[in-house]
Amino acid sequence: MFPDLQAMLADLKTLVGIESPSSDPLAVAQVMDVVEGWARDLGAETHALPGGTRQFTFGDRDPGGGVLVLSHADTVWPHGTLDRMPWRQEDDRLYGPGTYDMKAGIVGLFHVLRTMRGQWPVGGVTVLLTPDEEIGSPSSRGHIEAAAGNARVVLVVEPPVADSHNLKTGRKGTGTFTLRFHGVASHAGNKPELGASAITAAAEAVLAAQALARPESGTTISVGLIQGGSAVNVIPASAQLEIDIRVATLAEAERVTQGIHALQPGDPRVRLEVLGGLNRPPFEQTPRALELFHQTQAIARELGFEIGGEFVGGGSDGNFTAPLAPTLDGLGAPGDGAHAAHEHVRLDRWPDHVRLLQRLMQEA
Numbered sequence: 212m213f214p215d216l217q218a219m220l221a222d223l224k225t226l227v228g229i230e231s232p233s234s235d236p237l238a239v240a241q242v243m244d245v246v247e248g249w250a251r252d253l254g255a256e257t258h259a260l261p262g263g264t265r266q267f268t269f270g271d272r273d274p275g276g277g278v279l280v281l282s283h284a285d286t287v288w289p290h291g292t293l294d295r296m297p298w299r300q301e302d303d304r305l306y307g308p309g310t311y312d313m314k315a316g317i318v319g320l321f322h323v324l325r326t327m328r329g330q331w332p333v334g335g336v337t338v339l340l341t342p343d344e345e346i347g348s349p350s351s352r353g354h355i356e357a358a359a360g361n362a363r364v365v366l367v368v369e370p371p372v373a374d375s376h377n378l379k380t381g382r383k384g385t386g387t388f389t390l391r392f393h394g395v396a397s398h399a400g401n402k403p404e405l406g407a408s409a410i411t412a413a414a415e416a417v418l419a420a421q422a423l424a425r426p427e428s429g430t431t432i433s434v435g436l437i438q439g440g441s442a443v444n445v446i447p448a449s450a451q452l453e454i455d456i457r458v459a460t461l462a463e464a465e466r467v468t469q470g471i472h473a474l475q476p477g478d479p480r481v482r483l484e485v486l487g488g489l490n491r492p493p494f495e496q497t498p499r500a501l502e503l504f505h506q507t508q509a510i511a512r513e514l515g516f517e518i519g520g521e522f523v524g525g526g527s528d529g530n531f532t533a534p535l536a537p538t539l540d541g542l543g544a545p546g547d548g549a550h551a552a553h554e555h556v557r558l559d560r561w562p563d564h565v566r567l568l569q570r571l572m573q574e575a
């Protein structure tokens with residue numbers, strides 16, 4: 212019976228055994244080399260794109276648009292994590308760094324592709340395997356958007372919502388701002404009045420920036436990093452804040468961006484420099500994406516399980532494609548613990564989701 216769970220576990224162990232933090236492109240490329248080998252075995256045309264993204268094409272690419280699948284080979288875990296968080300199976304849970312997010316998604320995808328060999332859907336299947344999703348996809352965004360412009364549907368093999376069968380039918384947009392405060396240094400004892408404190412200005416800005424949040428509209432704002440000063444007895448000349456923003460709509464993204472650019476230090480001698488902005492636009496569900504979700508829900512029901520759709524806070528590469536083509540996210544392996552020590556895949560539920568992906572790729 213499809214899929215062969217033991218064979219999927221063997222492939223997953225191979226990928227998890229190669230630690231691939233986003234910060235180490237050579238390590239990420241090692242994971243990609245393994246996956247590219249699987250793609251070549253299936254007769255794919257493979258391309259290494261500038262920046263490190265790999266593109267695998269199966270079947271005839273048609274200008275009418277085929278199926279685009281998005282996946283990433285990087286993880287949030289630094290080298291050495293496997294020593295603390297080793298590959299281990301406990302009952303129906305398979306633990307290890309990068310299992311759930313999203314090496315199991317890649318493995319499930321290739322087990323599906325193997326069943327489709329020679330019977331590729333109209334327009335073919337294009338798989339993008341990117342190296343930098345966990346840091347906002349700076350090198351792959353352009354490739355993702357270009358490929359989505361020519362796709363009938365976009366399927367993202369990120370994991371389903373934690374501890375559920377639910378897919379991700381919308382995602383918040385994400386952004387990062389860096390605020391640099393340039394004050395005037397002075398001796399804190401002898402000439403404090405000649406100084407202009409960058410830290411005081413930054414402290415004011417922490418509260419002012421976070422006041423732009425509107426949780427009831429889905430907008431959350433968190434100052435996640437703060438640094439400043441040079442010595443305790445010096446009025447600080449420099450300080451820096453890094454701010455994480457999450458928005459459900461583009462209108463909110465614009466409001467927050469304007470609000471942050473309008474911040475003014477109380478002391479006019481402090482100069483504020485604002486860097487950054489919206490990194491991933493919100494993934495707002497279009498009518499065609501809703502149809503695709505309903506089709507997927509019907510397939511799951513035929514396969515004997517129920518799926519829901521959820522709007523989630525975390526962004527993915529699906530945020531880039533949602534405005535361009537009907538996008539469905541969360542088609543990887545179920546489990547829990549993305550970016551957390553208990554990261555795992557649910558082996559009892561995984562085969563259902565692989566069968567779902569198989570049907571969807573044939574029928575979407």
Ligand SMILES: [Zn+2]
Nearest residue numbers: 312313344369
């Ligand atoms: Zn991911």
